[in-house]
Amino acid sequence: EAQVTQNPRYLITVTGKKLTVTCSQNMNHEYMSWYRQDPGLGLRQIYYSMNVEVTDKGDVPEGYKVSRKEKRNFPLILESPSPNQTSLYFCASSRTSNEQFFGPGTRLTVL
Amino acid sequence: GESVGLHLPTLSVQEGDNSIINCAYSNSASDYFIWYKQESGKGPQFIIDIRSNMDKRQGQRVTVLLNKTVKHLSLQIAATQPGDSAVYFCAEIPGGSYIPTFGRGTSLIVHP
Numbered sequence: 579e580a581q582v583t584q585n586p587r588y589l590i591t592v593t594g595k596k597l598t599v600t601c602s603q604n605m606n607h608e609y610m611s612w613y614r615q616d617p618g619l620g621l622r623q624i625y626y627s628m629n630v631e632v633t634d635k636g637d638v639p640e641g642y643k644v645s646r647k648e649k650r651n652f653p654l655i656l657e658s659p660s661p662n663q664t665s666l667y668f669c670a671s672s673r674t675s676n677e678q679f680f681g682p683g684t685r686l687t688v689l
Numbered sequence: 690g691e692s693v694g695l696h697l698p699t700l701s702v703q704e705g706d707n708s709i710i711n712c713a714y715s716n717s718a719s720d721y722f723i724w725y726k727q728e729s730g731k732g733p734q735f736i737i738d739i740r741s742n743m744d745k746r747q748g749q750r751v752t753v754l755l756n757k758t759v760k761h762l763s764l765q766i767a768a769t770q771p772g773d774s775a776v777y778f779c780a781e782i783p784g785g786s787y788i789p790t791f792g793r794g795t796s797l798i799v800h801p
Contacts, residue, residue, distance in 0.1 A: 582732075609787075618793065619793065620778060620790070620791035620792050620793050620794065621733070621778075621780075621789075621791040622791070623788050623789065626787055626788070628787070634787070636788050637788060637790075668732050668733070670732075676721060676723065676738060676782070677723070677735050677738065678733075678735065679735070680732030680733045680734070681732050682731060682732050683730075683731070683732050
């Protein structure tokens with residue numbers, strides 16, 4: 579089954595404790611991206627990647643890092659999480675930047 | 690399920706009615722537009738897209754209309770079903786960009 583998977587689905591952590599949210603797709607897509615979704619706001623792109631070893635900033639990259647060492651994986655790294663990073667995070671993949679397939683989401687709470 | 694927006698515009702319709710969801714976009718340089726559906730507790734799901742050189746595109750039970758003069762996009766759902774209940778939002782992508790801008794969304798509630 580073609581899908582985008584994210585782990586963990588739910589995470590509660592404390593300020594400053596480094597964390598990684600994994601994202602994996604099995605569709606051999608070149609393009610992958612990370613978004614955050616907050617109440618009252620639309621989805622906002624954090625980072626995107628056009629292919630292996632090619633990443634670029636989206637609209638809200640501050641406080642986040644990504645890597646793309648393999649085509650299928652695109653982890654999101656929060657080196658020092660802060661409460662304003664409490665959000666619902668989505669990973670997405672596609673052949674181009676257009677028709678994106680989204681993962682199920684990761685609910686992150688930073689205390 | 691997950692809450693994606695506390696004060697979203699809401700459209701309530703009866704099962705079988707046609708639904709029209711509207712979206713105003715901001716960037717006149719946008720040349721690609723997408724509609725997504727997001728059910729409670731799930732990630733967004735692609736519905737239909739349209740390029741700026743078109744003004745209408747049809748899919749299965751859905752039609753997207755684009756009016757570039759007033760920067761307006763609409764999604765029409767024919768014979769709305771309870772399974773169509775979800776949050777719908779549009780996205781615009783400027784030419785040459787890889788960063789979509791998403792609208793806040795509209796909550797569609799379909800009453801049996």
